[in-house]
Amino acid sequence: MFKSLSLKVIVFGFIFTFFSSFGQSFFLGLFNSSIRDTLSITHGQFGSIYASATLLSSFILVWIGKKIDDVNILKFASYVIIFLSASCFIFSKISSVIFLFIGIFLMRLAGQGLSSHTATTTISRYFEKNRGRALSTGWLGLSLAEFLMPVLIVFLLTFIEWRDIWVSISVLVILILPFATYILVKDVKLDTRENKIEKNNIKIKQWKRIEVLKDYRFYVICMTMLAMPWIATGSFVYQSFISTSKEWGPYVIAQSFMAYSILSVITLFISGFLIDKFSSRRLLIYMNIPLFFATTVLYFFDDPVSSFVFFGLIGLTNGLANVLGSSTWAEIYGVKFIGSIKALTTALMVFSTAFGTALFGFLIDTGFTIEQIAIVSGTYIFGSIVLLYLVKNKLNPHYSKNSS
Numbered sequence: 036m037f038k039s040l041s042l043k044v045i046v047f048g049f050i051f052t053f054f055s056s057f058g059q060s061f062f063l064g065l066f067n068s069s070i071r072d073t074l075s076i077t078h079g080q081f082g083s084i085y086a087s088a089t090l091l092s093s094f095i096l097v098w099i100g101k102k103i104d105d106v107n108i109l110k111f112a113s114y115v116i117i118f119l120s121a122s123c124f125i126f127s128k129i130s131s132v133i134f135l136f137i138g139i140f141l142m143r144l145a146g147q148g149l150s151s152h153t154a155t156t157t158i159s160r161y162f163e164k165n166r167g168r169a170l171s172t173g174w175l176g177l178s179l180a181e182f183l184m185p186v187l188i189v190f191l192l193t194f195i196e197w198r199d200i201w202v203s204i205s206v207l208v209i210l211i212l213p214f215a216t217y218i219l220v221k222d223v224k225l226d227t228r229e230n231k232i233e234k235n236n237i238k239i240k241q242w243k244r245i246e247v248l249k250d251y252r253f254y255v256i257c258m259t260m261l262a263m264p265w266i267a268t269g270s271f272v273y274q275s276f277i278s279t280s281k282e283w284g285p286y287v288i289a290q291s292f293m294a295y296s297i298l299s300v301i302t303l304f305i306s307g308f309l310i311d312k313f314s315s316r317r318l319l320i321y322m323n324i325p326l327f328f329a330t331t332v333l334y335f336f337d338d339p340v341s342s343f344v345f346f347g348l349i350g351l352t353n354g355l356a357n358v359l360g361s362s363t364w365a366e367i368y369g370v371k372f373i374g375s376i377k378a379l380t381t382a383l384m385v386f387s388t389a390f391g392t393a394l395f396g397f398l399i400d401t402g403f404t405i406e407q408i409a410i411v412s413g414t415y416i417f418g419s420i421v422l423l424y425l426v427k428n429k430l431n432p433h434y435s436k437n438s439s
Contacts (some may be wrong), residue, residue, distance in 0.1 A: 040222065041169070044161045047219040048173025051112070051154035054212060056180030057123060057204055058146015060268040060388055061292065063139070065188045068275055069197040074132060078276060081135075082396020085272060088136045089389035092144035093382040099144075100152050100378025101244070108157055108223055112216045115153050119145040120209040127201035143385060151177070152381045155361040156374045161223065163370075166362050167315070171307030174357040175300060182296030185289040240433040241369035244376055255426050256363065257383060258419040262323050263356045264384045265391025266330070266412045267349050273395050280405040283339050291342040295350035302354025315363040316430040320423055322359055323416050325351035330413035334406045360384070367432050
C-alpha cells in the first residue's frame with residue numbers, strides 16, 4: 036500500500052506520536068498524586084498550575100509551530116528532540132510550585148505540542164491520496180503508549196521514585212529519537228510535493244492562516260474538535276478524583292486505559308479507510324457522538340465496569356479525532372500552509388486541555404460531583420454537534436480557475 040519512503044514517513048510519525056505521550060495529559064496525570072504529595076498542594080491548585088502552564092505553551096506553539104513550513108523536517112525534528120529530552124530532565128527536578136509550572140509548560144510544549152505537531156504535519160504534507168490511512172497509522176504510536184504506559188507507570192511507582200522515572204525518560208528520548216529520525220526522514224523533501232491539486236483547469240485554494248481566521252467555518256469546526264481535548268484531559272488529570280468519587284480501586288482506571296487504547300486503535304484503522312473513501316468533512320459530524328455517550332455513562336453508572344465503558348467510548352472519539360484533526364484542515368484549506376494552520380489548531384487544542392484542567396479543578400473545589408461535571412461536559416458536546424450539523428453542507432474546499 037505504501038512505498039518505501041512513504042513507509043518511513045509513517046514510521047517517523049508513529050515514533051513521534053509515541054514519544055509525544057510524555058507530554059500528554061493521560062501520562063502527566065499518572066504523576067498527579069505523587070507531585071501533589073511532594074509539594075503539598077490541592078487538586079484545584081494542581082489544576083490551576085497545569086492549566087496556566089498549558090495555556091502558555093499553546094501561545095508559544097502558534098509561533099514555533101509555523102517554523103516547520105520554513106525549514107527542513109530533519110532539522111526541525113532535531114530541535115524538537117533536544118527540547119523534549121531537556122524538558123523531561125527538568126521535570127524530574129520539580130521541587131516547588133514555580134518549578135512545577137515550568138516543568139508542565141515545557142512538557143506540554145515539547146511533548147503534546149511540538150512532537151505531535153511534527154508527526155501530523157509531516158504526514159499531512161507528504162501524503163495526498165492515502166492521507167487518512169497514513170495519519171491513522173501514524174497515530175497508532177500514541178495509542179500504543181496509551182495502552183502500555185498507565186499500567187507500567189503505576190507499577191513502577193510502587194518501587195521507583197517518580198523523579199527517577201523522568202530521568203530515565205530523558206535518557207531514552209536522546210538515545211532513540213536522533214538515530215530513528217535521521218534514518219527515516221533524511222531524504223524527505225516536503226517542499227517538492229506541494230504542487231496545487233489541479234482538476235480540469237481548476238485548483239484548490241491554498242489558505243493562509245490569516246484567511247482561515249476570517250472563515251466562520253473554522254470556528255464551528257473548532258468547537259467540535261476541542262470538545263475531546265478538554266473533556267478527556269479533565270478526566271485524565273483528575274482520574275484519582277473520579278476513582279474516589281466512584282469508589283473504584285487504584286488500578287481500575289489504569290486498566291481502563293487499555294480499553295481506551297484498544298478502541299482508539301480500532302477506530303484509527305477504520306477511520307483512515309473511511310476518510311480516504313468518504314472524506315473527513317462527511318465524517319466530522321459523527322466524531323463526538325461516542326464522547327457524548329461517555330458522559331452519560333459517567334453520570335448514570337458507578338460500577339467499576341462502567342470505567343472501562345467510559346474510557347472505551349472516549350477512545351472511540353479519540354481515534355476519530357486524531358485523524359480528523361489533521362486531515363480535515365488539509366481537505367478544506369489545502370497543504371501549502373498546513374504547518375502554520377496546524378500550529379494554530381494544535382495550540383487551540385492545547386489551550387482546550389488547559390481550559391478542561393482549570394474547569395474541572397474549579398468545579399471540584401467548588402463542590403461539584405463528578406456526575407454534575409458530566410452534565411456540563413455533555414451539554415457542551417451536544418451544542419457543538421448541533422452547530423456543526425447546521426453547516427455540514429458548507430465544508431467543501433474553495434476552487435479557483437488555474438491561470439497557467
